[in-house]
Amino acid sequence: MRVHFRHVLCATDFSEHANRTIPYGVAIAREFDARLYVCHVVDLSAVAIYGEFQLDPVGQQERIRRQARELLEKTPGLENVAWEPVIRFGNPAGEIARLVEEKQLDLVIASTRGHSGLKRLILGSVTQRLIRTLPCPVLAVQSPPEGFIDPEGGGIRLQKILVGIDFSADAENALRYGLSLAQEFEAEVHILHVMEPPVYPEFLTPTEQTQDLLQVDAVKDRLEALVPAEARVWCTPRATVLRGQAYEELVAYAVAREMDMIVLGVRGHGLVKSLLLGSTTDRVVRRAPCPVLAVGSPAAE
Template sequence: MKIHFKRILCATDLSDFSNLAVAQAIEMAKEFGARLYICHVIDLPMVSMHGAAFVYPDNQIEEMKTGAMEQIKRLVGDNDLSWEAIVETGPVSTTLCRLAADRHADLAIVSTHGRTGIKRLFLGSVTERLLRTVACPLLVVTPPEKASGGEQPFKGFGFKQILVGCDFSNDSQNAVDYGFSLAQEFEAAIHLVHVVEPFVYRDTMLPDNTEIETLDAVSAGSQKRLETLVPEDAHNWCEVHIASESGKPFMALKAYADTHQIDLIVLGVRGHSLVETMLLGSTTDRVIRGVACPVLSVCPL
């Protein structure tokens, strides 16, 4: 299935790091000939003093909107593409979801500062909310300082090594479709990776050697299933790698990405309940918070 993005929505808070997402979005729009919507949402806090709510004056709000529009124009510069700047006020994630739906976006692009710990537990992040609510695939540009060891942070545009995490669910099948389409578009190598979680298959009554044999059998079976996901003609236009790893999915995927210099990770994303999300997160969340390359989360069809 060849995927062609026609309408791309990019969100920025106009910080230096967030504007990396704008640069990514501009290049994506040029690659696919897509219309680009660059959005900035002004989230005005409601301030209450002595029982009375403070409301920002209309002229002050208009000044903020005008300033944001000017910054967006400078970011686009003289790039030759079809684009529109959108500046609105309201709750950020809710407003972005509405804008994506109104513009019929087939790709959204954001950046994330990678919150962890208490800040994430109680506040969450706009990116994590969008993962569960936006009705189109979400490309997340991650902080380059997350590069570890000898790994080089993502720079520039273009994908040459694409990793697709597969757990054989419908969600991951969507990710596989997007991964192969992007590999064909960018003439990139693709890595299909399944992670076997030992505790899922462990029986404490089994001898150690039997447990190892069981995991080996599961791993071999996983590789065969991964091979069935490869389109018949894929080897004609891209280099395909199949791998079955062992461990916690988010840790194994990050380690694989580091080792193989992956510059794009594609994952399916599933909805979680509020409690599950706050306490556990999802594999997609954790990968995003741990890697230095962009992550494309593909929502269920």
């Protein structure tokens, strides 16, 4: 099934890093003819970026709302697309979750970095919470959009997409998104599964070594089987099985092969694997050289 983004939200705290979400949002909105919302949530417990704040529930909030809207309207690039400013007050992750329901959002774009120090940590934790809780995919960005956007036409330039697979429902849904985006932009699709290495590989007997190689081959065949026959008409997925720490191998693979996007499921099999995959997704998001699209299960969408 083709994926189509119709309602897209960019979250920003007006820092240099967070404002990087906006070029991504503009490019995606133009490519999919989507409605773009640019959102700033004012956390009243951390409003120092607005100067002195004295609790006048009506007057002060209106002043902050006006200032935030003015900042949004001055943001470069938004003149090239239809967009709507959204200013909310409250907990950032909670307010964005409410917006997902109100606006029927298909995609939220958030940065893994914000203002320096504490605010940077706060924004990072907001993005992690969004990834774990939102019913729609989250595109986590930290790098400038130059490699993602064609500098001449302003369109999206996706040539290589990496999909991490652990055979969970979320991972298989991530593959659906990866294949759809690859078809949309005629990109390569790389499918990667990372297996835990033997505890003492140097002590494996010849028979155990053979069994280990057969296991790797079986996992690779299973990866290949996930790709629908119709997808092979327009692409040749590259299935790879590696050994090691999942997040390290995913990031290293993305760096070595110059991936333009990584697509990951949010949750894995069962409670323990869910926690492990969540940790993997968080670590990849923080270290990835390219945007990471975090996708939940189909039932959550």
